[in-house]
Amino acid sequence: MTLRVNDLKVYYQTLRGDVHALDGVTFDLADGEIMGLAGESGCGKTTLGKSLIRLDSRMRHVGGTVELDGKDVPVGDDEAMVPFRYHEISLIPQYAMSALNPTRKIGRMVNELLRARGVRPADIADELKRRLELVGLDPDVLDRFPIELSGGMKQRVVMVISTLLNPSLLIADEVTSALDVSTQRAVAESLVEFRDREYVKSMIFVTHDISLVYQMADTIMVMYAGHIVEKASAKTVINEPRHPYTQMLIGALPEVGSTTVQGRLEGIPGTPPGLLDPPTGCRFKDRCPLAFDKCSERPPLVEIEPGHWAACWKTG
Amino acid sequence: MWRYIGRKLFVYLLTFIVAVTINWMIPRFMPGDPVRSMLSRASVGDPEALERMTNYYNEVFGLDQPLHQQYLSFWSGLFKGDLGISTMLYPQPVLDIILRAVPYTLGLLIPAILLSWIIGNRFGAFAARSKVLDNTVLPVGYILTATPYMWLALLLAWSLGIVAGVFPVAGGYSYSLRPDFSWMFISSLLTHWFLPFLSLFIVALGGWAIGMRNMIIYELEADYANYLQALGAPRRLVRRYAFRNAMLPQITGLAVQLGTIIAGALLTEIVFNYPGLGTLILNSLNSRDFFLLQGIFLFVVVGVLIANFIIDIVYVLIDPRTRVQMTGGSS
Ligand SMILES: Nc1ncnc2c1ncn2[C@@H]1O[C@H](COP(=O)(O)OP(=O)(O)OP(=O)(O)O)[C@@H](O)[C@H]1O
Numbered sequence: 001m002t003l004r005v006n007d008l009k010v011y012y013q014t015l016r017g018d019v020h021a022l023d024g025v026t027f028d029l030a031d032g033e034i035m036g037l038a039g040e041s042g043c044g045k046t047t048l049g050k051s052l053i054r055l056d057s058r059m060r061h062v063g064g065t066v067e068l069d070g071k072d073v074p075v076g077d078d079e080a081m082v083p084f085r086y087h088e089i090s091l092i093p094q095y096a097m098s099a100l101n102p103t104r105k106i107g108r109m110v111n112e113l114l115r116a117r118g119v120r121p122a123d124i125a126d127e128l129k130r131r132l133e134l135v136g137l138d139p140d141v142l143d144r145f146p147i148e149l150s151g152g153m154k155q156r157v158v159m160v161i162s163t164l165l166n167p168s169l170l171i172a173d174e175v176t177s178a179l180d181v182s183t184q185r186a187v188a189e190s191l192v193e194f195r196d197r198e199y200v201k202s203m204i205f206v207t208h209d210i211s212l213v214y215q216m217a218d219t220i221m222v223m224y225a226g227h228i229v230e231k232a233s234a235k236t237v238i239n240e241p242r243h244p245y246t247q248m249l250i251g252a253l254p255e256v257g258s259t260t261v262q263g264r265l266e267g268i269p270g271t272p273p274g275l276l277d278p279p280t281g282c283r284f285k286d287r288c289p290l291a292f293d294k295c296s297e298r299p300p301l302v303e304i305e306p307g308h309w310a311a312c313w314k315t316g
Numbered sequence: 317m318w319r320y321i322g323r324k325l326f327v328y329l330l331t332f333i334v335a336v337t338i339n340w341m342i343p344r345f346m347p348g349d350p351v352r353s354m355l356s357r358a359s360v361g362d363p364e365a366l367e368r369m370t371n372y373y374n375e376v377f378g379l380d381q382p383l384h385q386q387y388l389s390f391w392s393g394l395f396k397g398d399l400g401i402s403t404m405l406y407p408q409p410v411l412d413i414i415l416r417a418v419p420y421t422l423g424l425l426i427p428a429i430l431l432s433w434i435i436g437n438r439f440g441a442f443a444a445r446s447k448v449l450d451n452t453v454l455p456v457g458y459i460l461t462a463t464p465y466m467w468l469a470l471l472l473a474w475s476l477g478i479v480a481g482v483f484p485v486a487g488g489y490s491y492s493l494r495p496d497f498s499w500m501f502i503s504s505l506l507t508h509w510f511l512p513f514l515s516l517f518i519v520a521l522g523g524w525a526i527g528m529r530n531m532i533i534y535e536l537e538a539d540y541a542n543y544l545q546a547l548g549a550p551r552r553l554v555r556r557y558a559f560r561n562a563m564l565p566q567i568t569g570l571a572v573q574l575g576t577i578i579a580g581a582l583l584t585e586i587v588f589n590y591p592g593l594g595t596l597i598l599n600s601l602n603s604r605d606f607f608l609l610q611g612i613f614l615f616v617v618v619g620v621l622i623a624n625f626i627i628d629i630v631y632v633l634i635d636p637r638t639r640v641q642m643t644g645g646s647s
């Protein structure tokens with residue numbers, strides 16, 4: 001088991017109180033697994049990704065544990081997290097387009113970063129060039145400034161930089177959202193290739209785009225308002241979802257599996273609850289057509305069949 | 317790169333021509349015939365001298381010549397370094413009077429601008445990382461930038477000059493000395509220089525420190541800083557990048573602030589009766605010496621243009637983005 005997250009709670013501290021953006025999240029990620037992470041905007045996908053690598057100054061680790069390759073990951077301790085970052089856990093951020101220092105040549109920035117992380121740039125220079133070529137970039141990009149690259153090129157550069165030290169876990173946050181359809185495919189395929197070549201052991205692939213994730217991910221995990229509602233193999237989630245939220249989500253898709261139609265997560269009546277003072281019990285109950293009395297208690301995430309987890313009183 | 321500099325030079329040249337033209341127009345088209353009234357007010361006791369002066373100005377203004385002729389001869393005079401003759405200090409040429417005052421003004425301005433910029437930026441960047449410093453620097457900085465130059469100058473003159481008696485408060489050097497290369501004269505120059513310098517320095521310092529502090533905090537929140545930190549880069553590296561990137565707007569800020577600082581310097585000189593261009597402006601205004609005034613304005617305009625040009629070039633050399641855009645791709 002590569003990654004084991006147990007009852008993780010991370011809140012944002014705001015002037016009006018804590019935002020319960022990640023409220024008791026439990027899941028495992030196997031060696032070599034690419035897990036798609038889906039859910040409506042604001043459900044906590046980015047928060048989960050950030051929690052595994054670096055909390056920003058407003059985030060607070062409230063409870064729960066994270067384990068990677070058998071080692072405890074001290075997510076709440078900024079200092080103690082440093083050895084994990086980049087070497088063990090890495091990130092392709094949602095803002096990859098602006099993730100590079102605009103006033104440094106890319107190659108120089110990479111070298112400075114590597115040196116700061118205790119890696120001699122010379123030892124890794126050949127590998128860096130090889131990987132740039134693998135994603136279809138001329139190694140010349142190292143001699144350029146970020147503004148000289150197109151958005152898609154920057155995206156791929158960040159992809160290569162983030163995975164250069166062969167991390168155990170890669171968090172890819174909306175890496176395809178800003179790209180056109182054909183570039184999206186290329187980027188997604190590169191990521192799968194990175195996994196196949198064992199540049200990264202396992203991956204959390206955050207996206208809005210269910211049809212894309214269906215094609216590349218092994219498993220899909222669906223979040224709703226800071227909770228996990230369902231996790232199973234990609235096939236199962238798409239073809240036989242059990243949780244009412246997932247069912248509505250999939251039902252809202254025009255045509256899953258086609259490359260031309262983009263599945264966007266929308267079309268479910270109502271809005272998700274606010275996370276500043278979230279409702280007790282099942283967070284979907286206000287929008288759930290199947291809701292009943294018991295739903296005012298929080299349904300546990302249970303394994304309803306091997307490898308298929310769901311959190312709903314109706315599926316238990 | 318050279319094309320860029322050429323284009324900039326062209327713009328500056330154009331500005332210069334416009335400034336000179338306006339300068340030429342003012343005494344000629346101002347209502348109330350300022351030239352005549354200037355001459356009649358000129359305190360020249362000797363009627364023969366007055367006669368000569370009147371002839372001279374009539375000739376210079378070439379009132380019998382057509383306007384374009386007057387304009388052209390103004391330019392040709394300019395190129396020969398002929399800015400006319402002062403009425404206030406008749407018969408000294410305006411150029412000589414100005415050249416005597418310029419070193420004092422530059423001697424105040426250049427150290428005040430450079431030192432306040434360098435120290436203010438360092439200090440602001442430093443303050444951004446400590447809560448205690450930040451909480452003190454910020455309010456003090458705001459008070460300092462909000463202080464009018466004149467007011468601080470008066471305060472310093474009063475406290476350090478008159479009450480404490482540590483520094484002299486008037487003149488460029490002690491009136492009992494003649495300019496020479498003696499230690500006495502130089503130390504007298506320095507002590508007279510100190511207070512006007514200090515008041516300029518302090519006001520400017522606050523602005524730079526605040527600007528830098530805000531820029532650094534902004535840069536540390538930027539995406540590239542977050543990305544580097546997520547990959548475990550040490551604060552040191554992130555701060556280095558942030559400092560460098562925050563510097564760039566501060567250089568532009570210098571260009572923007574230049575006018576204010578120069579105006580401040582001129583006012584400060586007046587407070588300390590410092591023999592630079594500011595005091596000269598006041599004196600020539602008092603005695604309605606339009607030629608002198610015209611000459612000083614020309615100098616100030618040229619000075620501002622040159623300084624802006626230098627800042628432009630420095631900016632281009634430092635910011636790779638503009639450099640890249642200019643060379644049009646990677647090279
Ligand atoms: N800095 C913050 N302060 C307070 N609340 C925040 C902050 N950042 C995010 N949140 C809240 O946390 C919740 C989860 O946000 P998160 O960014 O993880 O969503 P997401 O699933 O990544 O959405 P998207 O698909 O739009 O990227 C949202 O309700 C959001 O309002």
Ligand code: SF4
Nearest residue numbers: 282285288295312313
């Ligand atoms: S627990 Fe209840 S409200 Fe929640 S999804 Fe299941 S049926 Fe709907």
Ligand SMILES: [Mg+2]
Nearest residue numbers: 045046047094
């Ligand atoms: Mg997000």
